[in-house]
Amino acid sequence: MEEAQEQSKNALKKAQKQAKAAAAKAEKAAKAANVPVVGGKKDDSKEIIGITVSKEGNFSQWYQDVVIKAELVEYYNEISGFYILRPAAMHVWGAIRAWFQERIQAMGVEEASFPMFLSKKSLEKEKEHVEGFAPELAWVTKAGDKDLEVQVAVRPTSEAVMYPYYAKWIRSHRDLPLRLNQWNSVVRWEAKQTTPFLRAREFLWQEGHTAHLTEQLAEKEVLEILELYAGVYEQLLAVPVVRGKKTENEKFAGGYWTSTCEAYIPTNGRGIQGATSHALGQNFSKMFDIEVEDMDKNKVHIWQNSWGLSTRVIGVMVMLHGDDKGLVLPPRVAKIQAVLIPVGLTAKTAPEDRAKHLSKVEELRGTLKKAGVLVHVDERDGYTPGFKFADWELKGVPLRLEFGPKDAASSVVTYARRDTGAKATIPLDNIATEVPALLETIQKDLYDKADEAYRTHRLVLTDWDKVVPALDSRNVVLIPFCEGPECEDRIKEMTKSENQEVGPDGHKLPSMGMKSLCIPFEQPDGLVKGETKCLNPKCSALAKSWTMFGRSY
Structure with missing residues (x-):
């Protein structure tokens, strides 16, 4: 009996030692990755709440983490898929x-x-339209404990x-x-x-x-x-x-x-x-x-x-x-456009100095609010500035404003952009004009960066052998296309790749062929109607348009 108790104690000590080591490792990883831990203070548990996978390394899991941890959604555990x-x-x-x-x-x-709700009778009137939705229809067949005489669909x-x-x-x-x-x-x-x-x-x-x-x-x-x-x-x-x-x-x-x-x-x-x-x-x-x-x-x-x-x-x-730190919100749709964080206040700060500083922070908040900025002041006690910075970065707030005693003495506020990380200062007298202007700059820069990526990855191709390599290099392609439904089905089969993406559960997803995205209204030059052949080598028809194809959601 005593031997069993001794073994139990040893097992417990071993488990506690392993848990302590794991916690230390998690804290070290959090610091290295600049992600917050729960509480952000010494006595709290060290469960990492930041993004722990890279966007490039595991895009699917990264996306799941961001939408949950940035508090956009929560899983409805009662029924899957909601x-x-x-x-x-x-x-x-x-x-x-x-x-x-x-x-x-x-x-x-x-x-x-x-x-x-809609009745089965109504659905039968539009068979061609409903056919595509039929496998996804949710039917109501009971009201209480009674079967409905006529089934209804949601x-x-x-x-x-x-x-x-x-x-x-x-x-x-x-x-x-x-x-x-x-x-x-x-x-x-x-x-x-x-x-x-x-x-x-x-x-x-x-x-x-x-x-x-x-x-x-x-x-x-x-x-x-x-x-x-x-x-x-x-x-x-x-x-x-x-x-x-x-x-x-x-x-x-x-x-x-x-x-x-x-x-x-x-x-x-x-x-x-x-x-x-x-x-x-x-x-x-x-x-x-x-x-x-x-x-x-x-x-x-x-x-x-x-x-x-x-x-x-x-x-x-x-x-x-979004990026490896979490969500990045365009200012025009952000719930909080700028977060104002008092910094430089310590346990040694005199109460009257603290009150004076926080009064100035409130004044800045009022000025920004009058200027039309959706601003939030983070006055949470017991959390380090570093934790707050990482927390708001995770949630995608476009602009962080830091204001400490040194800023007050210099009559400036320090800012950090969420999209680029760039930091600088703004004179306090100018915040009502410069902060809204900076938010508009962030909005434009986000669009310009995305537009450049789209334009450089939209390739006009006239050589079929280049299509799959272009897709594997993360491009969409514009090709001469006959617009025939059967030809499009063949193209999808012909462009399946050996390169497979890994899903959130770690399993490889089926390889994906390209499908048509659209026939752009803005057509490239070079296609001669009545002369240019459809790029599909197994099709003998002439092309009607440049059509944009790609792997897609």
């Missing part, structure tokens, strides 16, 4: 919503709200919910245009691996659905909305996009044609669809019998559009701008 959007993420979405809503209202788009999109009422409300050309938009969530029960923002089973979006008398009026709106989507990316999120048209393979199911803005992620060279604006033609008006009398009293089917932008935009922003 996520809680935290205040920092909702602020970004709110900024996008306010910007976009103001502009579509100016176009005459009105806000509405339709139910989230909306994956709202055409089948809304268009029966368009048929009821639209009777004459005088009822047109009808332009409605709703901000809501939709459910698509993804079978693939889900990822916060990029692929979730429920996500927030806006969906606009409009009706017009003529094809020309409808087409005009499609491109106006696309330009607003590009504005969300480029003006708010500092993300450059390519505007274009989807191929037949990639267009909206049941639609006439689809316009898109396509972004690019330099870290893995993948393209990602940003937002789409669809010309539905008369397909849905014929399905739902939406007819009007035109000015000559002829019965005609209306022309419709639909367009949508989702919280995927936040994921694109994170992947593009």
Whole structure:
């Protein structure tokens, strides 16, 4: 018995020694990587809360770490594939919503709200459209303990919910245009691996659905909305996009044609669809019998559009701008644009000096607030300045302002940019003008850096043998293409690579062939219609356009 107790004590001592060594190693790693530890003070546990993998070394795990540790999302553990959007993420979405809503209202788009459920009968009216969503439909079959007589699905999109009422409300050309938009969530029960923002089973979006008398009026709106989507990316999120048209393979199911803005992620060279604006033609008006009398009293089917932008935009922003320290937020969508941190105050600082200094800090906060800056003062006790710096860097705050007794004596505030790490000072008398100007500079520099990366990795190729090497070097490519659906399927198979990415769980992901991203509206020179052959060596057709291809999300 005594021998067993002695063995137990020895095992406990050994475990404690190992735990102590592991804690010391973690603390050393945290210091080396400049990441904060919980608490940031001596007596707290040493669990690392910063980013512990590099963006280049393990991009997938890096992304998961950033969105969680920067407090954008939390996993909803009750049901897989669902996520809680935290205040920092909702602020970004709110900024996008306010910007976009103001502009579509100016176009005459009105806000509405339709139910989230749709009947099986309604779905059967639009088989071609619903076919693509069928594997992802979530069905409600019970109410309490009773089976429903008619099953209902949770909306994956709202055409089948809304268009029966368009048929009821639209009777004459005088009822047109009808332009409605709703901000809501939709459910698509993804079978693939889900990822916060990029692929979730429920996500927030806006969906606009409009009706017009003529094809020309409808087409005009499609491109106006696309330009607003590009504005969300480029003006708010500092993300450059390519505007274009989807191929037949990639267009909206049941639609006439689809316009898109396509972004690019330099870290893995993948393209990602940003937002789409669809010309539905008369397909849905014929399905739902939406007819009007035109000015000559002829019965005609209306022309419709639909367009949508989702919280995927936040994921694109994170992947593009973030770094090994964490999130990097463009100032125009940041919940906190500048964090003001009092420094240089120690236990030896006299109470009256501390009070005087903090009073000056509060004065600076008021000045910045009046100048329109979203500013936060970090006065947390017991945390070192180094911990605070790393914490706000992790959360992506664009600008850090440090203010200590030496700064006060020199009548300056010291700043550090989140995007570049550059440090300098600003005279206190100038902060109301220089801080907003600096935030705008950060916004522009983030965009310019991303735009340069996109432009230099968008290669125009006329040699098929260079395509896969270009993809493996993290590029997207513009190639002469016949736009044929079967040819596109072959290209996807022919460009699968032996180079495989590693997923978050450490397993290799299947190699990915390239698919069409869009037919850019801005076409390179050099393609002669009627003469230039499709670049696919197994295709004998002539090219219709330069089409942008790439590996994609």
